[in-house]
Amino acid sequence: MxxxxxxxxxxxxxxxxxxxxxxxxxxxxxxxxxxxxxxxxxxxxxxxxxxxxxIWDEFIYHESLTHVGLNTHPNPKKVLLIGGGDGGSVREIVKHKEIEKIVHVEIDQMVIDVAKEFFPELSSGFSDPRVEIIVDDGIKHVQENKNTYDVIMVDSPDPIGPAVGLYGDEFYRNVAGALKEDGLLVAQTESPFFNRDLISRVNATMKNIFPVVRMFLGIVPTYPGGAWTFTVGSKKYDPLEVETDKLPDLNTKWYSPQMHRSVFTLPPIFRELVKE
Incomplete structure (x- = not known):
């Protein structure tokens, strides 16, 4: 059978x-x-x-979510990751040797335990001494930690169940409050084919909070529609102004310094979503 x-x-x-x-x-x-x-x-x-x-295509998502933002901020010392209990994003974050502290807030201990047992390729970064894992609600964490982080990444599931609050106006405002004066946010923002209304709403919300807002694309074959969006909300630094020739080689499979700017080039049908 x-x-x-x-x-x-x-x-x-x-x-x-x-x-x-x-x-x-x-x-x-x-x-x-x-x-x-x-x-x-x-x-x-x-x-x-x-x-x-x-295991087949995870690296595309995890490299996109992490390296674009970390290479946009010129000096990321303290980083917060919300969600991502599988460990793939942590694995990529620890490749940045300039980072001094990585706080990983995951609401579900079972996801962390399963990742350690069944996905050692993804969860290898958990053992890095700079990583602190906190099993708690990321929404509450940003409310309670003001002016703390250089970069915050939101590796959230789809906007259903416990993850709904990770796409709301109040959450993004609290994220901005948890960032330092030159901090930036990177969030996964769903499919540009199947989640068009959500993307437009999130983009408009971020533009009311951050001076610099940029959406960029990845390609994740197993996610709905294949194309996938991520959004940068930055208080100061523009990812399009990064000097890419000075970016380090991070031993990646998907992201590279040469493509750092190109992922922000949106086709007309997707530019409509963010009114570019």
Whole structure:
């Protein structure tokens, strides 16, 4: 008997993949957590039956979310990551040797534990001595830590369940308050095909908070529509003004200094979403 994993990407679109083995299935305080060994994607993490990451294409998302912002800020010493319990973003952040402290706030301990057991390629950064893992609500954390961070990254699930608050006006204002006077935010902001209203709303909200707001693109085959957006909200530094010839080689598979500016080049259909 064949076993398949199916995600309802929208009410009318599904993606399925053949499963060789169910490696883990459990219910945390917040969500259903599952790990599958698949033929096409290798090990795959799903939360509430939605693909979060997999061994095959994870590096595209994690490198995009982290390196664009960290290479835009000229001196990031203290960094906050909200979400991303799989560890892929932490793995990329620790490549930046100038960073002195990385605070990782993840609401679900089960996701961290599963990552350590089943995704060692992603969770390797957890052992870096600069990393402090806090199991707590990221929304509460930014409310309680004002003027603290140089860079904040939001590695959030889709805007359902416990992640809904990570896309709201109040949250982004609290993020701005938790940043230092020249700090910047990078957030994943969903599919430019299937989440157009959300992207327009988030972009408009950020423009009311940050002087510099830029959306950029990645390509993540297992996410709805393939194209994926990330948004920079910065108090001072513009990612388009980075001197890319001075950026370090970070041993990446997707992001490179040569493409730093090009990811901000949006096709007309996506420029409409951010009114560029």
């Amino acid at each position: 064949e076993l398949w994993f199916t995600e309802d990407q929208t009410r009318d679109v599904r993606i399925s993949c053949r499963v060789k083995k169910v490696l883990f299935s459990g219910r945390s305080q917040f969500q259903e957590v599952a790990v599958y060994d698949t033929d096409e994607y290798g090990r795959l993490l799903a939360l509430d039956n939605i693909i979060q990451t997999n």
